[in-house]
Amino acid sequence: CLKIEVTLLDSEHFAVAGERPWCRELRVSRQKGLFSFLIEPLALGTVNVSVRAAAVHSDEPCGTEVVVVPEEGAVDTVVRSVIVEPEGIPKELAYSSLLCPKFPSVRALCLQPALPANVDRGSARATSTIAGDIMGSALQNLDKLLTLPTGCGEQNMVKFAPNIYIQEYL
16 A cells, blocks of 8 residues: 655746645556646646656555555656637737838838637737738739639639739739
């Protein structure tokens, strides 16, 4: 029979419900036990959770058996990674603007998107894409826009329209 002490190791990435020490004891004799610790992540991303199990000495008997402590392998630590993602529904906002050098009064553009009041802390992101001309994004995805003829004549005529606009632009 073994007396096992299971401890949840401290981390700055999560808080544990309950009082310290976050430790539970179990006496096992050819059986397994289950422990649960309620944790609350403090940040988004990958969080490592470490649990240590140690066989400890005890003078109390385990039923009719005597509690023993093995000489080797008395402690084991398990580390598992938990991916913490924000709950809720993703929301994307897009802003498009055109800066024209012919009008020198507008040389800068400041965007200040308003975040919702209930946004999950640490989940807000912003990206920007700047193109040198109005067809910039279409030309970046030219392989997706340009189509080759396949199928019948009516389908081909519809697919040729983007090709004509590309040719006129170039």
